[in-house]
Amino acid sequence: MTGSSIIVMGVCASGKSTIGQKVAAKLGRKFIDGDDLHPKANILKMASGQPLNDDDRVPWLERIRDAAFSLECKNEHGILVCSALKKKYRDQIREGNKNVTFLFLNGDFSLILERMRDRNGHFMKENMVKSQFDALERPDHEPQTLVIDIDGEVSDVVALAAASILEAEQRGA
Template sequence: MTGKSIVVMGVCACGKSTVGQQLASAIGAKFIDGDDLHPKANILKMSRGEPLNDKDREPWLERIRDAAFSLESKNETGVLVCSALKKSYRDQIRDGNSNVTFLFLDGSFELILKRMRSRTGHFMKENMVKSQFDTLERPTDESQVVTVDIDAPMDEVLVRSIEGLEFLAQQQASPVNNTQEV
């Protein structure tokens, strides 16, 4: 048996860190916040309110991929937080890893903007919400993805996440459709 990684993904302010921490605790997994893996240049750029481009994200995604590889090679389970907005980003994380599942926290632009306005002490700025949605490629046709509607209290989002992941795990024996929406 190999380890596995659950990558909690979505745009800024969708609840990735909150759900990721709670999910890791609930399933007894390691928690790794992808924000902690950003290179210094990325953090400084985002602090100035400048969105990252693909070149900026490349070393960050390598760090996420390597963290997933480390978990897998040590037969550990981990929950990683990473926006993973484009399919190519998710594919980069999957590269060389055989047991990565994405948990997509999906919400409307209006809901995300409302949440962003209520946040304090985070390097992402409100004006970057549009950039995040412009970049987002929803993982609708990818395997090993659970999509969770976040228009609910966080406790309910966590329950939906766990249920979706459990459903996906049950489908492993019959991988006809490994995309789940809850």
């Protein structure tokens, strides 16, 4: 079996990093937080309250794609975190990778806004929640994509996500 990547995706405050880390630990996989792969210019732009545009995202998505490719080539299995809000972003990540599955953390606007207000110390600002939902192209019917509802306890979401990943891998999805 070759290496594989699960890209945990969704809007800000959907729990990508928390769920991604916990699922990686539960399944014994490498964890890579896509926030750590942003170029400096992107971090500074978001920290000033400005949403990224498509041009800003290109080098970041290349880094995500390359990390997935590296895992695949080294026969490793990893969980990567990346918002991947638009289909073209997901397609860029899929490019040249054979074993990438997206795990979409699904939550409505009011739940995400409530979680955003509870966060401290993150560079995303509350006013960017709307821009995230405006940019989101739901991946509901895309191949190799799992949709997980996040309205529940973190432990329940992690258990559901891990079980869905294992089930999809057994099916060969």
